[in-house]
Amino acid sequence: xxxxETQKIRRHFDPAYKLQVTKMIREQGLSVSQVCKDMGLTxxxxxRWLQQxxxxxxxxxxxxxxxxxxxxxxxxxxxxxx
Numbered sequence: 001x002x003x004x005e006t007q008k009i010r011r012h013f014d015p016a017y018k019l020q021v022t023k024m025i026r027e028q029g030l031s032v033s034q035v036c037k038d039m040g041l042t043x044x045x046x047x048r049w050l051q052q053x054x055x056x057x058x059x060x061x062x063x064x065x066x067x068x069x070x071x072x073x074x075x076x077x078x079x080x081x082x
Contacts, residue, residue: 013045015065015066015067015072018049018052018053019053019067019068021035021039021041021046021049022046022049022050022052022053023053025046025050026050026053026054032047032050048064049064051063051064052064052065052066053067053068056068056070056071061074061075
């Protein structure tokens with residue numbers, strides 16, 4: 001087997017999808033492990049999304065790409081200012 005055959009393909013998810021997943025966990029009370037199992041996601045990725053979501057709800061920017069429409073707009077405006 002070559003290196004390229006054993007490497008995992010990195011998937012990319014749009015902010016709306018990430019927001020949907022985080023809301024399922026935070027607002028509907030579903031467990032991270034169950035959501036990950038059902039949707040074929042890794043727990044590390046979902047926990048990062050949850051940290052980002054919680055930061056945005058607290059009024060902070062967080063470290064990743066914004067999930068909520070409000071923080072996406074703030075990021076766009078900051079980019080325009082630069």
